Amino acid sequence: MSGGASAEASRVHSGSANDQKRRAYRSVQEAREKLTYKSGRKPEFEYELLMMFVKNELSAAVTTPLLALVVAMGAMFWAPPRELLLWLGAVFVAKGILIAICRQFAKTPREEADTPAWRAKIAAAEFLYGVTWATVAFISPETQGEAAHTFIFASLIVVISMRMLFASTVMPIVYAGTLPMTIAIVLRFALLDNPFFWAMAAMAVGVHIYFIWLMTGFNTTVMAMLEYRAEKDALIGELEQSKSISDEARLRAEEANLAKSRFLATMSHELRTPLNAILGFSEIMRGEILGPHSNPTYKEYANDIHESGQHLLTLINEVLDISRIEAGRYELNEAPVALADIVEDCHRLMRVRAENKGLKIVETFEENLTQVWADERALRQICLNLLSNAIKFTPTGGTVTLKIGRTPLSGQFLSVKDTGPGIPEAEIPRVLRSFGQGSLAHQTAEGGTGLGLPITKGLIELHDGSFELKSKLRYGTEVIVTLPRMRIMEALPRLAEPGEERPEAPQTPWRAERNKRAS
Structure with a gap:
């Protein structure tokens, strides 16, 4: 009805x-x-x-x-x-x-x-x-x-x-x-x-x-x-x-967006259910939990099945994430998190992949950084996307630099810089669009889906931050994401214990001038 x-x-x-x-x-x-x-x-x-x-x-x-x-x-x-x-x-x-x-x-x-x-x-x-x-x-x-x-x-x-x-x-x-x-x-x-x-x-x-x-x-x-x-x-x-034409186009766009959302929701459920079974059984077969394989090739096949399933699951998650971001339905689960801890965890996850390719990852972290009010999963995804892209397109023997620090406006930033071939200036707007890929991605075997940078840009903008991509041919690429000052959690002064004298406030120029006038 x-x-x-x-x-x-x-x-x-x-x-x-x-x-x-x-x-x-x-x-x-x-x-x-x-x-x-x-x-x-x-x-x-x-x-x-x-x-x-x-x-x-x-x-x-x-x-x-x-x-x-x-x-x-x-x-x-x-x-x-x-x-x-x-x-x-x-x-x-x-x-x-x-x-x-x-x-x-x-x-x-x-x-x-x-x-x-x-x-x-x-x-x-x-x-x-x-x-x-x-x-x-x-x-x-x-x-x-x-x-x-x-x-x-x-x-x-x-x-x-x-x-x-x-x-x-x-x-x-x-x-x-x-x-x-x-x-x-x-x-x-x-x-x-x-x-x-x-x-x-x-x-x-x-x-x-x-x-x-x-x-x-x-x-x-x-x-x-x-x-x-x-x-x-x-x-x-x-x-x-x-x-009238724009209203009709808007109605069609809304209907198409609703159809897309229903399709993604349905396909997400329909694809995740068999994927969980594929990943679970392939992991059991790969680990030979129920007994060793009589033919070692079966173990390799099980490993390939598990890796393919993981890749497909990652692709499904990325498509759903970019759809939610574009529709404005991505919800942030915000909590106090340390940006340095998240970056170190991502470094550990990607270290083996970087070493297998012969790359060096350098960390440059500013000390005594306060926590930020953000979604830990989103920040982790931002760092993994940027680090994965840097490792993917940096040739053997190159260097990837992770840098964290304070901005001049009292915010915090994360910079991922590589020594890869760089991106032509004319292709930068293309790689920032959904499913957009540069010419270098088409020439390599690790092209990807073209969703990493758009998802990263969308997630940092949900945090009221900024996204900046700097690249030049033969000079590498640097991506800087910045969290604004409103996201930085400032440390509160220590409360005095019962019977303890209250510590005197620091003599700022304004307070010193007021005390001088009072005397």
């Missing part, structure tokens, strides 16, 4: 991840399509531009009719109320038609909106609205005086500026709504036999051209803003797409 639930949860997660990836891909594609139009009218932005005009118009649905009421009240000084009411009604009807079309467009989903057709409808409604406003210039022309002409001029210029501001995102609507009013001013003043009003007509044309120039620049700015927003949307879409 748990396996079925896990599989179902995995399928649900996979489905949601795929949906998220598809949405991110669509948003990226839409944004990129908008950015492909770097010149011309940019069709993909036309909907946004038209929607800006619609929102402006709907937000100011009451403002312009109120202005029409103000104009009608001012025109009552020369125009009959009946004509003003007719004009005011025409303005309200035209405004209502424009607002109704804008609301229909706002309710239409973008996928279903035919932007050119809607733009034509809105431009026609705006033209009708502009014509109704333009007719105010021809209400009772015979009763209009200079004050009335100036009032009409100022009122229409204000309305033209407002309409241009509202429709600045769509230039065809700007022309449709404002040209009728400018033409009405020009025609009305051109009919008057007065050069002053002709100048005002010319000024109306100039103001209209100036406003058009301003709105063109504003439209360019709005277009640039939309391009930046499209670029931002494309970037966000790509980030979401990358995140």
Whole structure:
């Protein structure tokens, strides 16, 4: 049941991840399509531009009719109320038609909106609205005086500026709504036999051209803003797409890591069980505990079986160790230990192997080293790995130097230096990776698994220490592992016996200065 639930949860997660990836891909594609139009009218932005005009118009649905009421009240000084009411009604009807079309467009989903057709409808409604406003210039022309002409001029210029501001995102609507009013001013003043009003007509044309120039620049700015927003949307879409890909990769990595952990745990048990039997029986056969062999070759075979089993067991332990270290599941069993004692034990274990190869191991230990707070098994494994590598790759007649001492920062270090052929500088990063081996390892019969140095580096880092590998061709190799000061156990002062005077604290410079001030 748990396996079925896990599989179902995995399928649900996979489905949601795929949906998220598809949405991110669509948003990226839409944004990129908008950015492909770097010149011309940019069709993909036309909907946004038209929607800006619609929102402006709907937000100011009451403002312009109120202005029409103000104009009608001012025109009552020369125009009959009946004509003003007719004009005011025409303005309200035209405004209502424009607002109704804008609301229909706002309710239409973008996928279903035919932007050119809607733009034509809105431009026609705006033209009708502009014509109704333009007719105010021809209400009772015979009763209009200079004050009335100036009032009409100022009122229409204000309305033209407002309409241009509202429709600045769509230039065809700007022309449709404002040209009728400018033409009405020009025609009305051109009919008057007065050069002053002709100048005002010319000024109306100039103001209209100036406003058009301003709105063109504003439209360019709005277009640039939309391009930046499209670029931002494309970037966000790509980030979401990358995140979905990384989440999917992380999920697969976690599943692979879990599978690896289960595989290693299972194989560890399955391999150790027969290995214990192989090692045990081969050791009995090698030691001839149940009786001597009739054929001496069988004893050699038993020895080879035991050594092969030991090698396989070591390999299994190393693979499990590096897996636990990489997964962060290696637990340290910390206790006070003496680094010098561990190194001496490792030296004794490897001495026979070094002597059989004709190598000399030199110890250089600093005296009076305090204990360290560390995992004894881990430190022993670190020392054995480094010493084994040094013996393995040092030719006959060479020297391996073991050095222990204090660091300048009050920590302790272990150095293993050999006189082998060294490692090329370009291969150092490779040998520090799991299963990584240098060219020298491939040329010798004792290549190993390539896990010794990575395990050593991982174990010393678990102790908050540092790992340093120095090597140069034909000059040998030196590996230095350092334990920080926080791992060093400082000796506490001796407690005074009952009746014994407490020993005086040493006169540090700070204490001496304090005693001097007190006296």
